[in-house]
Amino acid sequence: MALKMTPLVLAAASLAVPALAAPETRRGNETIKKYCTGDYLNYCGNLAPEDAKLDACFEKNWKSLSENCRRAIDAYQASQGNKKG
Structure with missing residues (x-):
């Protein structure tokens, strides 16, 4: 399964490391x-x-990701025009 998750993975990680937070788009x-x-x-x-x-x-x-996390990622990708392939 190929996912383009850089912005979303970084979104999840940004709470853990707030000092490294970048602009919302990233x-x-x-x-x-x-x-x-x-x-x-x-x-x-x-x-x-x-x-x-x-x-x-x-x-x-x-x-293994929580259902809510997977749904959030899917919704984000859909809003950005990214599709899993």
């Missing part, structure tokens, strides 16, 4: 932050928000 939206921060900490918290491996970590753990 970090995603508040829904992503609300519903995916726990998943970021559980599955990918060993990676820094700017680490290129973070996208792969979320992709690898996609089926």
Whole structure:
């Protein structure tokens, strides 16, 4: 499953590392932050928000992510015109 999740993964990570927060367009939206921060900490918290491996970590753990996080990611991608393939 190929996901283009850089902005959304970074959105989830931005709560864990607020000092590294970038503009909203890069970090995603508040829904992503609300519903995916726990998943970021559980599955990918060993990676820094700017680490290129973070996208792969979320992709690898996609089926383990909470339903709310997956829905938030799907909604964000739909709003940005990104589609999973």
